Amino acid sequence: MKIVAICGVGIGTAAILKLNAERALDRIGVDADVTASDVAGVAAAAADAQVILTSPELVDHIGATNADVVVIQNYFDLEEISAKLEVAVG
């Protein structure tokens, strides 16, 4: 299982999302590799990913992908991230 967290520039917010996604995955008992990427690198970073995590503002920047795009509203809400990941990977 591969998950990619996307933000505009690939640092800061993407790294927060990656970290909290890892915590959420621990919580729901799913083993996955989570990486952070910028929008420009999403095609390469997500080529073999099952899930892309991102902000509602960035969905339109992602383009065509086979991965499930999961939109996170509050990057600090582990309940929201866990619930949405559970649906996506379950």
Added chain:
Amino acid sequence: MLPPLPDRAIHIDAEVADWRGAVRASGHALERSGATTAAYTERMVGVIDTFGAYVVVAPGLALAHARPGRDVKRDGLSVITLAEPVSFGHPHNDPVSVVVGLAVTTADEHVGLVAELANIFNDASVIPALAGAESPSAIREILGATA
């Protein structure tokens, strides 16, 4: 561990007209703290011009940032609270009342800082507490930061 957060990196009840003003206030605080130059402030505005308001990562909180660059002299953090909340154009998390400015020198070395921010802000009471803080020392106390 968080970078130092001296008084000059904090601006309480900043008066701004719009999101650009809010982001610039956070950039000016980073400049005053010695972490960045004015070019970085404008690059933070540019990120939102390009990608939209995704930096509003939680209700009421914007995490202003840009890529590392020559305009980042060292890792830095700033905290701005707004006298009147402003809209960034985020579909869920507007209006913003707290802007945290973030500058890192390299993409690889900021993981510890980001982990610390996540540890702090995963507590949902922190954003309203910052918004209501009345002194730089109160802000440092909420964040567990040093001057």
